Amino acid sequence: MQRIANLLAIKDGQVLLLQKPRRGWYVAPGGKMESGESIYEAAVREFKEETNGTPLHTHLKGVYTMVIKENEETVDEWMLYTFVATDVEGELFKETREGTLAWHPIEKLKHLPMAEGDRTNLLFAAAQSGIQYGTFEYTKDFELLHEKIQMSNE
């Protein structure tokens, strides 16, 4: 089962998003965990690789079960770990093989094109306290079929 870690950097009311070339959708920088990594190490490594920046005060905000359904059957399932960082050091890439990297006002998360589950996930990460959990069910084309959310605070 795949494990994906991503990281939303937040600074001065803005979030750092990568616009992917294929659909033009926005995502938080991230990627696949490697064998033996912790989720924290994976999130930091992937962020560095995709942005050239070093995240500061990295903290987990969400753990999601991602499910792809086809004819009501589960055809794929993976885990998504979403972190935030409250600052970034270093000179960031602008354009990479992965897409276009830029800062956007937090409020734009409500409207920029992205997977609908990512919107739920990133809005929580950027603006609320505690940790969010849940399951997102998608079609193969990433149309959101169903989301079920829980959250908790220390």
Place this chain on the structure above:
Amino acid sequence: MQRIANLLAIKDGQVLLLQKPRRGWYVAPGGKMESGESIYEAAVREFKEETNGTPLHTHLKGVYTMVIKENEETVDEWMLYTFVATDVEGELFKETREGTLAWHPIEKLKHLPMAEGDRTNLLFAAAQSGIQYGTFEYTKDFELLHEKIQMSNE
């Protein structure tokens, strides 16, 4: 890849532990996530099944990458999600197929027989703020070979 969720209930300076019959080792109640569950749902369901109690104020405290090594090769790898709850409702089982369930003073976590990574994990969950991440490497006989830990606070 297996995903395991467990839950340490804490109340009046005591923690609820299950003593497993085979080795006599102590664990927090928990078990395998089912397809499509969130980690939160899995932790609560497994706790209810193993204790007959309902956990209150359930919150994530740790996410660990668990690795079994044999001759320096990884032969198994899974994810462990550790939650705490600050109270439990309902009449708890005492003795089940899974083992013996009882409350123990938090300090006993330092000395009770258990996997050494579980000790690191449960001591953090019971007594520290924030979230802990890391990788635990074990032999097939659950002798701890290596642990690498990170932690963060909101």
